[in-house]
Amino acid sequence: MSxxxxxxxxxxxxxxxxxxxxSLLWSLPxxxxxxxxxxxxxxxxxxxxxxxLGVPTVALGLFLYLLFSRRGALGAxxxxxxxTAIMIGQAILITPILISLLTSAIEAVDPRIRDLARTLGASxxxxxxxxxxxxxxxxxxxxxxxxxxxxxxxxIALMLGxxxxxxxxxxxxxxxxxVNRGEIILSLEATLVLLAIVFTLTLIANRFRGD
Amino acid sequence: xxxxxxxxxxxRRYDGITALSEVDLEVKNGEVLTIIGPNGAGKTTLLRIxxxxxxPSSGEISYRGQRVDRSSVQEYRKRITMVFQRPVxxxxxxxxxxxxxxxxxxxxxxxxxxRVNDALSSVMLDGFGSRPAKKLSGGxxxxxxxxxxxxxxxxxxxxxEPTANLDPTNAHIVERIIKNLRGRTTVVVATHNIFQARxxxxxxxxxxxxxxxxxxxxxxxxxxxxxxxxxxxxxxxxF
Amino acid sequence: MIVNLIKFIKLMCLRLLGFQVKKSALVAILxxxxxxxxxxxxxxxxxxxxxxxxxxxxxxxGLLDFIAERYFQLYHIKLDFIAAGTGQALEHARxxxxxxxxxxxxxxxxxxxxxxxxGVRKIIAYNFFIIVGPGEDPAGIKGLPPVRALTKIAxxxxxxxxRGDNSGTHLKxxxxxEKAGIQPAGQEWYIESGTGMGPTLQIANEKGAYTLTDTGTxxxxxxxxxxxxxxxxxxxxxxxxxxxxxxxNPEENRQVNFSGAVAxxxxxxxxxxxxxxxxxxxxxxxxxxxxxxxxxLRTDSAxxxxxxxxxxxxxxxxxxxYRLGQEGLYQ
Numbered sequence: 001m002s003x004x005x006x007x008x009x010x011x012x013x014x015x016x017x018x019x020x021x022x023s024l025l026w027s028l029p030x031x032x033x034x035x036x037x038x039x040x041x042x043x044x045x046x047x048x049x050x051x052x053l054g055v056p057t058v059a060l061g062l063f064l065y066l067l068f069s070r071r072g073a074l075g076a077x078x079x080x081x082x083x084t085a086i087m088i089g090q091a092i093l094i095t096p097i098l099i100s101l102l103t104s105a106i107e108a109v110d111p112r113i114r115d116l117a118r119t120l121g122a123s124x125x126x127x128x129x130x131x132x133x134x135x136x137x138x139x140x141x142x143x144x145x146x147x148x149x150x151x152x153x154x155x156i157a158l159m160l161g162x163x164x165x166x167x168x169x170x171x172x173x174x175x176x177x178x179v180n181r182g183e184i185i186l187s188l189e190a191t192l193v194l195l196a197i198v199f200t201l202t203l204i205a206n207r208f209r210g211d
Numbered sequence: 212x213x214x215x216x217x218x219x220x221x222x223r224r225y226d227g228i229t230a231l232s233e234v235d236l237e238v239k240n241g242e243v244l245t246i247i248g249p250n251g252a253g254k255t256t257l258l259r260i261x262x263x264x265x266x267p268s269s270g271e272i273s274y275r276g277q278r279v280d281r282s283s284v285q286e287y288r289k290r291i292t293m294v295f296q297r298p299v300x301x302x303x304x305x306x307x308x309x310x311x312x313x314x315x316x317x318x319x320x321x322x323x324x325x326r327v328n329d330a331l332s333s334v335m336l337d338g339f340g341s342r343p344a345k346k347l348s349g350g351x352x353x354x355x356x357x358x359x360x361x362x363x364x365x366x367x368x369x370x371x372e373p374t375a376n377l378d379p380t381n382a383h384i385v386e387r388i389i390k391n392l393r394g395r396t397t398v399v400v401a402t403h404n405i406f407q408a409r410x411x412x413x414x415x416x417x418x419x420x421x422x423x424x425x426x427x428x429x430x431x432x433x434x435x436x437x438x439x440x441x442x443x444x445x446x447x448x449x450f
Numbered sequence: 451m452i453v454n455l456i457k458f459i460k461l462m463c464l465r466l467l468g469f470q471v472k473k474s475a476l477v478a479i480l481x482x483x484x485x486x487x488x489x490x491x492x493x494x495x496x497x498x499x500x501x502x503x504x505x506x507x508x509x510x511x512g513l514l515d516f517i518a519e520r521y522f523q524l525y526h527i528k529l530d531f532i533a534a535g536t537g538q539a540l541e542h543a544r545x546x547x548x549x550x551x552x553x554x555x556x557x558x559x560x561x562x563x564x565x566x567x568x569g570v571r572k573i574i575a576y577n578f579f580i581i582v583g584p585g586e587d588p589a590g591i592k593g594l595p596p597v598r599a600l601t602k603i604a605x606x607x608x609x610x611x612x613r614g615d616n617s618g619t620h621l622k623x624x625x626x627x628e629k630a631g632i633q634p635a636g637q638e639w640y641i642e643s644g645t646g647m648g649p650t651l652q653i654a655n656e657k658g659a660y661t662l663t664d665t666g667t668x669x670x671x672x673x674x675x676x677x678x679x680x681x682x683x684x685x686x687x688x689x690x691x692x693x694x695x696x697x698x699n700p701e702e703n704r705q706v707n708f709s710g711a712v713a714x715x716x717x718x719x720x721x722x723x724x725x726x727x728x729x730x731x732x733x734x735x736x737x738x739x740x741x742x743x744x745x746x747l748r749t750d751s752a753x754x755x756x757x758x759x760x761x762x763x764x765x766x767x768x769x770x771x772y773r774l775g776q777e778g779l780y781q
Contacts, residue, residue, distance in 0.1 A: 075705065082494075115299075116299045118288065134301060180506060
């Protein structure tokens, strides 16, 4: 693997991996609340996230671009054309899929598990964590699906990252723009690696599907 | 005998129905108390109240003479264990299922392994530790959840229809375990099997439509019922 | 393994802090730390950098990465290039998302100077677009003046591939059609690729068609055997392509790196910078893909005149009111 390709692949993994962890920070608690509690408006919220599943990456990318631009509301942070901008953008992008799948996984847990945990001495918090552990297979599937969505998207990486060599060039932007530069071999290699990653992760995740 | 747990005028309402109505109950220390009644009488609800899983709509609960309130319920719950009507198991090995409660109580390593293996022995499931819990037969699963409860050495053990889904062999094993607990652990068993009640109990409580209509030694329920209603009850006529 | 690691950290926390830390709290904190580190590491360059906005055709030639390498060797400053369409490249300047702009479209540059979005314009290089086509030259345009060649292509009905994407190349092509008085849009022989120069050349290659291209992309694709087209018309005033650099005006956007921009412009117009531009492509193709313009503009040669006619604004490469105080660059 050439140094260039390695640089691009590692960066893609780093950026999308961080995006996943970042999104987990808010998606996991939200999914726990949605999955475990029943309250008015719950179905509306879940429907909302389901609807957001299909948001085009370029639409989100454009919106965030205007936000991160030096003229934009968050311009003072100088985030445009940095890996961080992509991380934030992808984290937002994968939030609906993460919340949807995590909530489903938690809902699928036998409702009696909560009482079981409590009668065995668990506090409310411990019981929630136990339910989460029971949902671990579905959670892994959720995580992998979200990661795949992030690492394979183009719109956000392009609009917020700018495909800058050595800084924000990731596999998808290399594939999309490398051909124009005549970097056909490199773009092809990036395509193969990207496919390999997505394939492998999906195969692993499918081992966790269903019980 | 000392009073282990006491319910005073406990009522439990949910989803618009009154499952328990002004129940007064004293559970005596070390006894095996059986609650009998037809389906829908409120047996499970009563057990859940005793397990401190559900809060009564009105009334008081005291444990060993101390009032139980919201701030102390978590602590008392650790001394009570309930086994549900159908086995509920974590998606894990038998060992992990039993170890769960022990770890919650701060035990680890060797001590946990010791207690788990002892518990498995007592239900005659030696060597089952590494098996995936959900792959066991119904009877084996019921013994596992029993072992899980016993491993915690609770002061009060609540069993909801523990042999309802078991074949005679397994049912026999379970009843033997219950009998062996007498004196050391206070046991409350909910059942609609009046023969089982006669076999196991120190006292029998009759639950009908959310009310305890009588509670006495088996003799005074089954052999010398004090009134017509109890006699009909003992013959299973309300079931 | 992770479980052991967490146990170990728990133990360390106990020793250091004197009390037990809940495992879940530990995992949560670990997660937050890892994420924050990653995120802030990614933002690190955000503060201290020079963002150069340019066109895809210019960036795709590879010249800019070549210059950036030399620049880094000399000054240890990293240049970040954002490549977009010409219009977009200048829009980046307007939004203040770039510090420097490198384009080759004098009309648009004039407009942006006038709007005071940019300033300190210097012409740094020039080259020629070329018209390429199949070796047999079915329309017989070899050696003709560009406008006449286009007229011939239109009448002969041989296919012409256009970029069709409002890039610098496309704008130049449109100006030629205008000069020839021809409206090619919608005609059978006129195909718009809507894509980059490389793929456009490949389409022309497939269809045995003519197209307008820059020298760099053509030579690269020809050399790699991706196409086999012949250069039929290689120079002429009409095919002139002039490259300018401009700094984004800090008056409108206080966050731009103006001093960095001026330093970069100074480099590009210096002897060292001009030589770097001239060197590009020599090793690989044997010719300079871009010709230095600074020295040339001091002379009276024909090409210098062409440049002045085509790319000067109010008789200067940068009218005084747009020099933003950098008179030193215009002596």
